[in-house]
Amino acid sequence: MLKFAQTVAYWTSVPVAALLCLADAALAASFNLQEATVDSIQAGLSSGAVTCTEITQLYLNRIDAYDDQGPALNAIITTNPNALSLAAELDAAYAAAGPVGDLHCVPVVLKDNYDTVDMPTTAGALALEGFFTGEDAFQVARLRQAGALILAKANLSEFAFSFTSTSSLGGTTVNPYDTIRNAGGSSGGTGAAIAANFGVLGFGTDTGGSIRVPSSFNSLVGVRPTIGLSSRSGIVPLALTQDVGGPMTRTVKDAALALNATVGFDPDDPATAGSIGQIPADYTAFLDANGLQGAKIGVVRELFGLDSNPESAKTTAVINEAIAALVALGADVEEVTIPNLAEILSFPSLSSFEFKRDLNNYLAARPTPPSGVRTLEDIIESGLFLEDFAGAYISRNNRPAPETDPDYLQIITERPALTQSALLTALTGLDALIYPSVASPPNILGQGLASGAGNRLSPFSGFPAITVPAGFTAEGLPVGLEFLGRAYDEPTLLKLTYAFEQGTGFRQPPASTPRLAGETIPEPSASFALLVVAAGGWLILYQKTPRLPS
Template sequence: MSEIVAAHLNLIEAQDPYLNSVVTLNHAAMDDAARLDAGTTPRGTLFGVPVVIKDNIDTAGIATASGSAALASHVPAADAHLVFRLRKAGAVILAKTALPDFAMSWHGNSSRSGVTRNPYDLSRDPGGSSSGTAAAVAAGLAMVGVGTDTGGSIRVPASFCGLVGIRPTVGMVSRHGVTALVREQDSPGPLARSVADAAILLEAMIGWDPDDPFTALAALPPHGRTAQDVLRPRALRGARIGVLRQLCATAPGDDPGVARVVEESLTSMREAGASLIDVEMPGLPDLLQQTFMYLRQSRRDVNHSLRRSGAPFTDIADIVATGQLRPADVLLRAVAKSPEDPHHDGAYGRGLELRTHLQHQIASLYAQHNLSALCYPSVRVPAPSLTDIDGGAFDTRAPHSRPMPTNTLLAAQAAFPAVTTPAGSTSDGLPVGMELLGLPHHDRNLIALATDLERITPARISPELTTGLGSTA
C-alpha cells in the first residue's frame, strides 16, 4: 500500500502545480499506508485505495476551509461521518481538494486557492463546485474522490472532466461534518473514472448516522443488493428511458458538438435494447426558478455548519465582510444578505410547496410511461475556457452573458438521485456527460443502467496533461 500511496503523492507533486486541484496534503498519508501494510487492521473494500476529499468535508487534523481564505487555518477536531466510514473501509486520504468559496459557483476558482484547471485542456475550467476532486481524479492523482452536490456540483465537473459522478438520494450518505448549503438538497457522492469504482466508493460511504436524521429513510429499505451486485451488462435491454427533450434542445450559445454526442449516445442506447420515450415537463423553467432555495435558506444552513464545526466565524455575512472574495462571487454575496431565518421570507414556504410539486411531476412521468430513468445531457456545453469565464460569459451581471446551461438543477431541486457518465467527446476532445435521473432510493437501478451505458460508449480517453513545457503524462 505504501508504494501505491507514494506513487500518487509523487504524481500530485509533479502534476498538480499545473492543475491546482489539491489545496492541502494529508501529511499522515504514508503513515496511514504503513499501518495497512502492517496488517493490523481488517481488509475493507477500499483497502489501500488513495482518495481525495473535497475541502468542505471535515477531516480531523487537516484544514477544512470550504474554499474560503477566511477559514484557511480552521482545522476540525473530528472526521465527517463519511470520512470515518472511508477510513474504516481501508481508504487512505491523500489530500483535500479545491472548490469555489462555500461551493457557490459553477467554476473552479476560490479565494483560498485560486484557479483550478481542467486536465483535458489547461486553458479550460473543470467545473464547480467539486472542481479539485474532479480534476485530480481525471488526471490520475487519486484513484477516486468525494464531492458534494447541491445544484450539480458533482455532475457538472464529471461532465467537464470525463468522469462518472453519482449524486445519491439525499440521506444515503451522511452530511454530518459536511458544510451545508441547502440542507434538503445536499448530497455527498463519488467521482471516479469508471462506474464500478464510483459504486464501490459509494457503498463504503452509505450508512445510518444518528447525527444526520436524513439517513434514517435510506437505512430502512432492505438493501438486498449492494452497488457492486448491479454492475452487470444488459441493464438497458428492455429499459424504458424517458428523454427529456426540452433539456436536450439547443439554445443560442449551446454547443452543437454536445448535442451530436447526446444523439449518438441515445442511438446506442436504443441499439442496446432500450425503449426511448420523448417526455416533457410543462413549465419547467419557471418551476426551477421558484424552487431555487439558495437565497431563502443557505445563510441559515451555512451558519449552522460554521457553529457546529467551531469555525472562527458563525455567520457567512461576517466572512463576506472581510473582503476576501472574488468579484465573481455574486451568489455568495447575495446569500450573505438574505434572511438569517428563512421563515421570515414569505416565499420560503411557497418554495417548499413547489419542490413537492416538482417531485410529483417527475414521479408522474415515471408512472405514466413506466420509466426506468430520465435522460438528458448534464451540461449543454463542454468545459468553458477560463478566458470566457473571466470575461463574464456566465456572469449574469455582464452584458451578452447568460446562465450556465446546466441541466443538473432538476435532480438537485427535486432532491432525487442522478448519475452522470461520459457519453463521448466533442471534435476537439472535450468530454460530454450524459445524466440519468432516478426515483429516491432507486440509486442501484441507476448504477446498473450507467454500467451498461458505459459498456456501449466509446472507451474513456484519459487526458494527456500538457503544459508549455510539453507533456507530463
C-alpha cells in the same frame, strides 16, 4: 563435460526465464497506476506487485508533477501530511490480517468542504485557512473504516457557490483535457484531480449540479444520491434542503463501491432516516453489462441546449450519438415531456435563503478558526474571501431567517411536491430519464457557459441522478449523459450506466497528465535479465553444437 553443462544450463534457464517473465507480466498486468480502479488496487496488493506505501508515493508523485507543475491543474489545496505513515500502517495491517476493508489503501481526494481530523477544512476561503474541525465527516469516517486512505483535499468554488472552481485560498482549477477551460464547479478540484489520476475515488457535494457538472467536464461518473441516502454531517453546508455529498470516479463500479462504504443512517443528519430499509447489501450486485437490454428510457429534449448556440450544438451531437448507442445496446428509447417543467424551473435554488443559517450553525458547532470568524457576518467583516463573491455574501447575510420569509416558505411547500409529481408522471413505464448533464462543453475560462437546466431536477425533487461519460466533441472536450430515476433507485441507475459504460468505453484519460516513470509495477527485472542470458546461451549452443543430420 562443458558442452553438457551448457546444454543443462540452457534447457533449465529457458523455461525458468519464461515462467518468471509470465509471472512478472501477470503482476504488471495486475497493477498499472494509469486509470487505476478499486479492483486493480486490491489485485496489486494481493499479488504482492505493490505495497500501499508504494501506491501512495506514486500518487503523491503525480500531484507533485501535475498540480503545481506540468499543466498546473491547481486542483489540490492540501495533501495529507500523514499519507505515507497511514500507508505504512495499512501495509502492516495487511501483512497481519489482510485488508482492513473493501477499500484498503484506495486513495481518496475529498472536496475541501468535508471535515477531516488530520487536514484543515477550508471551503476554499482564506477565512477558514488552517481550520481544523477536530473530527471527520460521517462519510469520511466510513471511508476510513473501509480501509481507504484520505490522500488530499481539493479546490472548489469558494463555499460551493458556482460552476467555476475559483477560491480565495486555492485559486482557479483548470481542466486537464484543455487547460484554458473550466474544470466545472463547485467540485471542480475533485473532478480535475480524479480525471488526472491524483486518486481513485473522489468525493464532491452537489446543491444544484456541483457533482454532475465537473464530472461531465472531466469525463467522470458522478453520483448525486437521493437526499437522505448519504449523510451531510461534517460537510460545510450551502443549503441543506438541497445539499448532498457523493462519489466522483472514473468507473461506475468504483462509484458503486464508494456508495457501499458511505451510505446509511446517521443520527446527526435526520434526513438519513429515510434510507432505513432502502439500502441494498451491495450496490455492485446490480452491475450488469447487459443491463440496457429491454430497458425503457425517456429522452427529455426540452433539457437540451439551444440549437442556435454553437457550443450547445456540439454537446447535442455527442448526446445524439450516445442515444444511438443506448438503442444499439438494447434499450427502448422514447422522447418524453415533463409536465409543468417551465413552472418547476422557475423556482430558484435555496442557497440564497439557507446559506447564512446553515453555515452559522456549522461554525457554531466547531472550534473557532484561526481567523476568529464565527458567522457569515464575521467572514464578510474579515475580508478573507473571494472578492467576486462579496455581493453574494452580503445579500445572503442581509436576508431574514428563512423560516420567517414568505417566499422561502412558498418554495419549500410547493416545489418538492410539484417536481416529484411531474417526474414520476414522466417516468411512468420507464426506468430512467436522460438528458445532457451540461448543455454545452467545458467553456474557456472567463467566457460564458450554457449550463442548461437539467441539473436542477435532482436537487428540486430529491431524486437521484448519475452522470456518465458520453463521448467527446470534435475538439476533444468531454460530454456527460445524465440518468435520473426514482427516489432510492440508485440500483437501477447504476445498472443502466454500467451497461452504457461497458458497451461504449467512452472514458479516456487526459493527454496532459501522462503516465510517469515507475507507474507500471513491477518494472522489467531479474526475469528479463535471465531471459537475455538464456538467449545468449542458446546462441552459443546453436553456433558450437554440431547439427545432426536430418
